[in-house]
Amino acid sequence: MKKLNIALIALIIGSLVYVCWRGETLAIFSWFERIGLASYVESLRNCSRWLAVYLPNWLLFSLPNALWLFSGILIFDSIWGSNQSAGKVFWVSVFLIIAVGAEVAQGLRLLSGTFDWQDMVLMLFASFCAVLVIAYLREKERSQKSWIV
Amino acid sequence: MDRLSGALKHTISLLAIICLIAMAAGSTESGDGKSKTSSNSSSSKQWFQGGNLHNATVAQWKSATYQNKLATASDWLAATKWKGHLISHADFDRIKVKAQMLVNAVDKVVAGKEMDQLGSMKVNEISASIVTMSNDLGP
Numbered sequence: 001m002k003k004l005n006i007a008l009i010a011l012i013i014g015s016l017v018y019v020c021w022r023g024e025t026l027a028i029f030s031w032f033e034r035i036g037l038a039s040y041v042e043s044l045r046n047c048s049r050w051l052a053v054y055l056p057n058w059l060l061f062s063l064p065n066a067l068w069l070f071s072g073i074l075i076f077d078s079i080w081g082s083n084q085s086a087g088k089v090f091w092v093s094v095f096l097i098i099a100v101g102a103e104v105a106q107g108l109r110l111l112s113g114t115f116d117w118q119d120m121v122l123m124l125f126a127s128f129c130a131v132l133v134i135a136y137l138r139e140k141e142r143s144q145k146s147w148i149v
Numbered sequence: 150m151d152r153l154s155g156a157l158k159h160t161i162s163l164l165a166i167i168c169l170i171a172m173a174a175g176s177t178e179s180g181d182g183k184s185k186t187s188s189n190s191s192s193s194k195q196w197f198q199g200g201n202l203h204n205a206t207v208a209q210w211k212s213a214t215y216q217n218k219l220a221t222a223s224d225w226l227a228a229t230k231w232k233g234h235l236i237s238h239a240d241f242d243r244i245k246v247k248a249q250m251l252v253n254a255v256d257k258v259v260a261g262k263e264m265d266q267l268g269s270m271k272v273n274e275i276s277a278s279i280v281t282m283s284n285d286l287g288p
Contacts, residue, residue, distance in 0.1 A: 018176055023242040024196065028175035052249050060246065072169050079161050087155060091162040112177060114239045
């Protein structure tokens with residue numbers, strides 16, 4: 001459950017970056033309008049506007065995607081458990097192919113958006129961090145079990 | 150989670166990937182998002198439209214709305230450092246951040262006490278100085 005909690009926190013942080021500081025032409029804003037949350041989102045954006053000038057570009061434009069990838073890997077690992085299995089490898093691979101493929105497709109102009117090496121580097125870093133977190137939590141769990149035995 | 154059957158894990162994984170893709174879809178440009186050049190026909194006003202403080206005085210700038218300042222600042226940037234760089238939707242997100250920085254910078258300058266005596270000074274002169282001297286307002 002710890003992994004799932006970390007994944008959810010990372011997803012929430014990434015989503016907040018989009019909601020607070022990204023342009024309102026994103027699809028998510030038309031969704032908010034449809035479900036009647038537009039006024040709340042507008043208030044949140046007004047409250048956080050002052051912070052935008054202090055945030056670097058990589059945080060505004062690349063970090064949310066990296067956090068999304070980080071969360072996804074943790075979510076699939078928590079679904080499939082600690083042990084290696086074909087199912088876990090399959091789903092993590094599918095997710096990685098979608099994440100990296102979408103960025104490459106932007107570069108090839110098959111998808112709307114802009115290809116950015118910064119996105120790729122941060123995605124690589126996020127994957128590495130996810131593997132580290134998984135390994136750390138697994139080791140912690142193992143040492144707790146051996147302590148109980 | 151470890152005790153769930155394989156089929157259930159596959160189902161949950163499928164749902165998880167659908168949710169994650171939906172989240173990613175939310176972060177893409179919506180179909181009705183228009184570029185600065187092509188949005189003149191749009192009935193809903195974009196953040197960069199409607200700025201009319203280009204020749205305003207300091208006093209007029211001080212009493213203007215934030216939206217008006219932001220749209221005006223985006224026009225100044227689009228005509229100078231960002232000329233030829235507004236290609237994709239993502240570029241409009243980027244220029245918005247820079248326009249916010251420019252608005253804040255101009256606000257700081259005109260907030261000075263000495264500016265009270267210079268209420269008739271044109272704000273575009275202040276803006277031009279800031280844009281020229283800054284190294285972080287470009288693309």
